[in-house]
Amino acid sequence: MRTPRPEDARDADLHRRLVLGDRQAFEELYRRYSGAAFGLAHRVTGHELLAQEVVHDSYLALWRAPEAFDPARAPFRTFFLSLVHHRAVDTVRREERLRRRTERVNPGPVADEDVAEGIVEESWLADRRVRVRSALGKLPAEQRQVLDMAYFRGRTQAQIAAELGVPLGTVKTRTLTAMRKLQRMLGQEDHE
């Protein structure tokens, strides 16, 4: 079994306190991840108010049912950002009509940096971001494209196939290949 990284162990401790109803632990998790969560929700929804709702609902869901996170399975960070992502994508799909009326802003990953004054992003999170971006940058463009359309634009694989004019099977293959490569690259770094 791998020893958890200090930041993951810290998150696990905060989660244990959260399960007991500790509001300070909740506030610490808000301080640690609200910047990343809001950045992700904003990137997916392209809409300030929708992003706020996504982050709000995600944190409230965490507060109401902290047991949904199982520390034995994954670091808190990946659990929570996945939760935010799912809610953001659901929101985008639900609000498709609204999104069409709103000029969509899909900011680039670097230009969008806006670390909050009161939300002090810790260096390990910034380091991890650099590593993930680097790994993503090493993927072939067509694989990166399907991940971007699925993850950040909330498209289903069938929609991606239709938009790109390629068979659904091609989209699935590119997605799987990309995920495996990322898994290998990020997994190797975890063991370094």
Next chain:
Amino acid sequence: MTFEDHEAIVELLAGHVLHALDEEEVARAEELLASHVPSCPECSATLEAFRAVAGDLGLVAGSRRPPRLLGLRLRRETSSRKLAVWLGRSVGVTAALLVGAVLLWNLHLSGRVNRAEERQARTTEVLYTVSHPESRIVPFSAERSELEAGAMTAAFLPGRHFLYVYGSLPDPARGRVYQLWLSREGRFRTAGTFLPEAGWVLLRLAVNPASYDGVLITEEPASGSQEPSDRRVVTAAF
């Protein structure tokens, strides 16, 4: 199961963790998650690895400052939820003595409503206060290491002459009570003594919070004290 079958499954799992499957495929993925995946170490490991990748992809978007009001809103709502839980568990509110301006809930409502209605009124009023956009919610700092962080909270609405103090405290030592003090410029005024009921506390003080700069709870002899002793329990600064 053949290699091709497994490839088809992990392909589906990749789409699943990215939340990119169509409705029919979602149903298929859910079926596999319930049936095949738990009993297949290879698929289980792949699913966990893909989940980790999907979570990390969220970092790529970059950090962005959430509006300050979002944090305040969550703070109020989580406070309301915890209070609602407390009120749901609590049989009643206990305060042993009534001194000065402290107005106990039960006394305030006595003769007007029955117990169930009283509890409902109490719940509604406190929840209204703590969830109001302009309310001030001040967590107490624990002065004793054994107390849970955020165990007690003070809440009030600026301009209203009521201060609510609520939370959980263990019973004081035998023969002793808790005493609530209002502070202003280093001077303390007693607001009354109380005992938790089944570990829960909910007090309403008919005072103008703007006239004070903080609240202190100490443990004192059963008759109360004229000045706060050094047996401090929790303290809050407005």
